[in-house]
Amino acid sequence: MPSTKIILKSGKDEAIRRFHPWVFSGAIKKIQGPAPDGALVEVYSNREEYLGTGLYQDASIAIRIMAFTPERPTNLNINYWNSKLAKAWKLRNALGLTQNHQTNTYRLVHGEGDQLPGLIIDYYNGTLVIQAHAMGIHKHIDMIVESLKNIYKENLKSIYYKSKETLPSEISNSQTNTEGFLFGDTSRDIVLEYGNKFEIDFIEGQKTGFFIDQRENRNLLSQYAKDKKILNTFCYSGGFSVYALKAGASQVESIDSSRKAIELTERNISINFSNPANHSSVTADALQYIKENEKIHDIIILDPPAFAKHTHVRHNAVQGYKRLNAEAIKKIAPGGILFTFSCSQVVNMTLFKATVISAAIQSGRQAKILHQLSQPADHPVNAFHPEGEYLKGLVLYIE
Numbered sequence: 001m002p003s004t005k006i007i008l009k010s011g012k013d014e015a016i017r018r019f020h021p022w023v024f025s026g027a028i029k030k031i032q033g034p035a036p037d038g039a040l041v042e043v044y045s046n047r048e049e050y051l052g053t054g055l056y057q058d059a060s061i062a063i064r065i066m067a068f069t070p071e072r073p074t075n076l077n078i079n080y081w082n083s084k085l086a087k088a089w090k091l092r093n094a095l096g097l098t099q100n101h102q103t104n105t106y107r108l109v110h111g112e113g114d115q116l117p118g119l120i121i122d123y124y125n126g127t128l129v130i131q132a133h134a135m136g137i138h139k140h141i142d143m144i145v146e147s148l149k150n151i152y153k154e155n156l157k158s159i160y161y162k163s164k165e166t167l168p169s170e171i172s173n174s175q176t177n178t179e180g181f182l183f184g185d186t187s188r189d190i191v192l193e194y195g196n197k198f199e200i201d202f203i204e205g206q207k208t209g210f211f212i213d214q215r216e217n218r219n220l221l222s223q224y225a226k227d228k229k230i231l232n233t234f235c236y237s238g239g240f241s242v243y244a245l246k247a248g249a250s251q252v253e254s255i256d257s258s259r260k261a262i263e264l265t266e267r268n269i270s271i272n273f274s275n276p277a278n279h280s281s282v283t284a285d286a287l288q289y290i291k292e293n294e295k296i297h298d299i300i301i302l303d304p305p306a307f308a309k310h311t312h313v314r315h316n317a318v319q320g321y322k323r324l325n326a327e328a329i330k331k332i333a334p335g336g337i338l339f340t341f342s343c344s345q346v347v348n349m350t351l352f353k354a355t356v357i358s359a360a361i362q363s364g365r366q367a368k369i370l371h372q373l374s375q376p377a378d379h380p381v382n383a384f385h386p387e388g389e390y391l392k393g394l395v396l397y398i399e
Helices: 078-093 135-139 141-155 213-222 239-246 259-273 286-292 311-331 348-364
Strands: 004-008 022-024 028-032 040-044 051-055 060-070 105-108 119-124 126-132 158-162 179-185 190-194 198-201 229-232 251-256 278-283 296-300 332-342 367-373 390-396
Touching: 028 239, 040 060, 051 135, 078 105, 078 141, 105 190, 105 213, 105 332, 126 135, 126 141, 135 141, 141 158, 141 179, 158 332, 198 239, 198 259, 213 332, 213 367, 229 286, 239 251, 239 259, 251 259, 251 286, 259 278, 286 311, 296 311, 311 332, 311 348, 332 367, 348 367, 348 390
Parallel strands: 004 040, 126 158, 229 251, 229 296, 251 278, 296 332
Antiparallel strands: 004 028, 022 060, 040 051, 051 060, 105 119, 119 126, 158 179, 190 198, 332 390, 367 390
16 A cells, blocks of 8 residues: 555545546645655545545645546556556547558547546657656656557557656756657657658657647648648648648648748658649748738638646736737638637637637637637547646638
């Protein structure tokens, strides 16, 4: 049994009784026993009723619950990880992703959505990229790797651990093995997504190497792209641009403030097409470019990085989304379409939708909502953890 008991304050057990996987530090009444970062602890109500077992960390999110009552693990051994990761694989298999000849990249583990809070694992054509967002996950990395080998067997080429930026700085700076290959060595690869090819740089790329969560939204763009002039802002690896060109867009312009991102976009364009004359790329600030450029586009894609990661900057983020969307709407041709997204977890869909509608009012244009978008099914949202629905998107028809 874990040697440490966490007793919650009176009335602070309601969320965990509803299977919410986080316990915040402010909910803790007392800690009985040692509680180093990453320790496995048992959580009890103020009346000393067992509620769950989780991983402790001295942070705002103090405990990530790994098992609720009546399940009560004494440790997170290899059987625990085999069971949890096999369930995650089973879901992706049911989604038709594990043996898909047109799409060989997907998310295997989506943290809380797979009842494994603090753990992200993405699959890229035989390479797995792992990110730990908590010390408790980091402490179990060897067993996680062993379990992944059990699942993928000969289909596994390599496993890359990419947690230096996702673990708290005081942890990542004190640990020597938060970045690097734990099995094999595949520094780059080309993957397929709906038959489109993308180069993945596991070591230098953003996140785990690619924004897998936009897969279905990129595919949706294909339905609208034929013969259209398209502006893809914050393009990063050019995902939306590749889909648009494949679908027959007449002109695609890719914009990103990072020269590295533009170079990656151009490489992805080149491995899918032979010197397409209807694609151009520009290194520029997206908002400034939209404001200063007089071009009118049939479709504009706004997929910025998170404008807010904490609630205290949410207002500023909302104003940023409003300015960006208002300027874009002004530059869309009548009958054109806006694909607009937010990945800021603290900006929910209701607030994001209100912000985009406000931007349409400010721009003086009529708008119809055609689609309300989220992350794909391999990024599942735990029904008891609504915070997991981080990606919000709208497709608007602009008159």
